[in-house]
Amino acid sequence: MAVGEVGLAGEVRRVTGVQRRLAEAARLGFTHALVPGDPGKIPSGMRVLEVADIGDALRVLPRRVRREAPQEADERR
Template sequence: TDPSGLFLTRRDEPVPGTCLTVTLEGRRPLVAEVQALTVDSQIPSPRRTTSGLETSRVSMMLAVLEQRGRISALGKRDIYSATVGGVKLTEPAADLAIALALASAASDTPLPKNLVAIGEVGLAGEVRRVTGVQRRLAEAHRLGFTQALVPSDPGKIPAGMKVTEVADMGEALRVLPRRGRADAPQDDSARR
């Protein structure tokens, strides 16, 4: 009865390396979970493994995080990224969730509970608008999510939902708690 439930892992506490997004399958919004895991590599060329995500988009988000987000440890680590339930996320609106899952995994710090992230991320680190943000937020709110990170000008926001507009990855990375962020920049001015 609720297709979004197939693509989520329900937990009492958030886990590092996970981020939720809302994708559009045609006109129907579906909440999906992106998971990432980073570990020290035992080989000279670290592994990059994806399931349900485009390898090129994950590689691009890694480059943006290293260059624009100042997270330097990713280049020397094995990176595993996947979606839950076998859903394939191909639209750029999942970029922000992929980047946040990777950053969360790298810092071993969970994102806030009940957060969804929607937005395309450009090579300059900017978070771009995507279509159907209002429909996506309405679906997330219907399923009980109370916080969202979105690009500027999201339109009508569901009552009771805290929506934070972010212009770039520096602003988006601020949702990660400060503790456990050894790879984060020490100088906040470097993040905008």
């Protein structure tokens, strides 16, 4: 899961309610999240990776996820 807003230059910006969104994601079973810097209190069992821009996000995503995503999009068409 990812929380934040992507700017035109690719930067990942904070949005309101990051802690609330992370708590809800943890309740729904998510275990990892990409967030902009300083996410605040992190729910137990959730691994949060801070990213500054889209480049950071792509570097930390597992290769399997990056490779499978386009195929899934094609299947939905």
